[in-house]
Amino acid sequence: MTFKNYTNNYFKILFISILFIVSFNVIMKSYYTNRPFMALLKKPSSIIIGTSTANFGLDPKHNNLVSDHYYSIPVGGVKNKLVWIKRFDSLNDLENVVLCLDFFEYNSYREVKNINSGSIDNLFLIILNLFKELFSIDSFIYSVKKYFHKTSEIVLENGHVWLKDYTAIHTFKAIKIDEIETHLPKPGKKFSIYSHNNYSKLIYLKEIINYCIHNNINLVMIIPPRHMAMTEIERTLGLNKDFENWKIELVDLINNFSNQQQPDLWAFSLMNEITTEKLPENKIANMNWFRDRLHFTENLGDYVLDVIFGNNDMESLPENFGVKIDTYNIDHHLSVNDSITQEFRNKNIIYLDRLRSNVKITLNSYMGYK
Numbered sequence: 001m002t003f004k005n006y007t008n009n010y011f012k013i014l015f016i017s018i019l020f021i022v023s024f025n026v027i028m029k030s031y032y033t034n035r036p037f038m039a040l041l042k043k044p045s046s047i048i049i050g051t052s053t054a055n056f057g058l059d060p061k062h063n064n065l066v067s068d069h070y071y072s073i074p075v076g077g078v079k080n081k082l083v084w085i086k087r088f089d090s091l092n093d094l095e096n097v098v099l100c101l102d103f104f105e106y107n108s109y110r111e112v113k114n115i116n117s118g119s120i121d122n123l124f125l126i127i128l129n130l131f132k133e134l135f136s137i138d139s140f141i142y143s144v145k146k147y148f149h150k151t152s153e154i155v156l157e158n159g160h161v162w163l164k165d166y167t168a169i170h171t172f173k174a175i176k177i178d179e180i181e182t183h184l185p186k187p188g189k190k191f192s193i194y195s196h197n198n199y200s201k202l203i204y205l206k207e208i209i210n211y212c213i214h215n216n217i218n219l220v221m222i223i224p225p226r227h228m229a230m231t232e233i234e235r236t237l238g239l240n241k242d243f244e245n246w247k248i249e250l251v252d253l254i255n256n257f258s259n260q261q262q263p264d265l266w267a268f269s270l271m272n273e274i275t276t277e278k279l280p281e282n283k284i285a286n287m288n289w290f291r292d293r294l295h296f297t298e299n300l301g302d303y304v305l306d307v308i309f310g311n312n313d314m315e316s317l318p319e320n321f322g323v324k325i326d327t328y329n330i331d332h333h334l335s336v337n338d339s340i341t342q343e344f345r346n347k348n349i350i351y352l353d354r355l356r357s358n359v360k361i362t363l364n365s366y367m368g369y370k
Helices: 003-027 035-042 052-057 078-091 117-121 123-134 137-147 177-183 202-214 228-236 240-255 298-309 330-347 349-367
Strands: 046-050 070-074 096-100 153-155 161-163 218-223 264-267
Touching: 003 123, 003 137, 035 070, 035 078, 035 117, 035 123, 046 052, 046 078, 052 070, 052 096, 052 161, 052 298, 078 117, 078 202, 117 123, 177 349, 202 218, 202 240, 218 240, 218 298, 228 240, 228 330, 228 349, 240 264, 240 330, 264 298, 330 349
Parallel strands: 046 070, 046 096, 096 218, 218 264
Antiparallel strands: 153 161
C-alpha cells in the first residue's frame, strides 16, 4: 500500500469515526446535559431550580406542573440561581419558579464559583460548547451506556434526572470527609449564616424574591425533605441550632415584604413517619422515600408537589408533612418538632449512638484531632 493510499484510508476511517460519534450522540440526545443549550432550545415558562436534591426528586411531568411547561435545573450557589432565573426570564417571560432551598448553601464561609453569564447567554459560546460536547468521547461513552442501560443517571429533555432505583444505605450510618467539608469548608472549617463582617448569602435570596415580584413571577420556596440521619449528623457537627436559626432567618426575610408580595415557604424537613423512615433489614433492599440521607425519591417528590398545589387526598400523609411556615407559626413548629425529635431519639438510641460515633471519628480526622 502506497503512502498516499494509506493516508487516504486513514482520513476516511477518521471521518467515518467522527461522523459516527457525533451522529450517535445526537441520536442518544447526549446534548440534554448541556443546560445553556437546552434553556435556549426549550424556553420554558416555568422552572424548578435548586441543587441535585430538587433535580432528582421533583418531576416536571407531575400532573400539577406539566401544563405549565416546566424545566428542571440544578444550580450550585444562591447567587448563581439568581443569574439563571434572570436568564430563563429573558428567553421567555417566566410565570412560575419553584425554588428549593438547601441549608448548607447559606454558609457565609462556603465559597462557590460564580457563573460566567457569557457561558449561558452568549449564543456563540453556547453553540461552540454544544459542538465540543457532540464531538466528545466522554459524551459518546455516556451515550453508549445510555443505549445499553448501563448508566444510573439519565438527563431527560425537561432537565429532570432519571435515577436507577437504589438506596445508598451506607450514607445513613456514617459520613465522608468531603461531605463534612461541604458543611464546614476550609480553611476556617466552620458554619455561620453571617460572616464576621455581617455578610450573608440571604441577600441573594432577597434579590430573587425582589426580582420575581417586580417581574410578576409566582415564586414558591421549598425546604426539601431530608432523612433524620442528616439532622442527627448536623447535630453531631454542632449545626442543629444553625438549621433552626436559618429557618427563622428565612421567615423574617419574607416578612419584610408586604402580605400580597410574600412568597410561600414550605417546610418538608420536620420529623414525621416519612423523614424517620427505617433502614431496610435487607441490605440490598431499597427505601420507599429516600435514596440517601439528603436525596428523596420521585415518589416522595410527587407528594411534595401534591401538598404545595393542593392536589389529591392528603389524609394518608403525616399531619406535619409539608407545613407553610411564616413568622406567626415558626416558633410553634420548631417547638413541636423538637418534641417529636426527642421522642424519636429516645426510641432509637442504639442506631443514633453508632451514627454519632462514626461521624465523630470522621469529624476528628477532618479537624486534625487525635
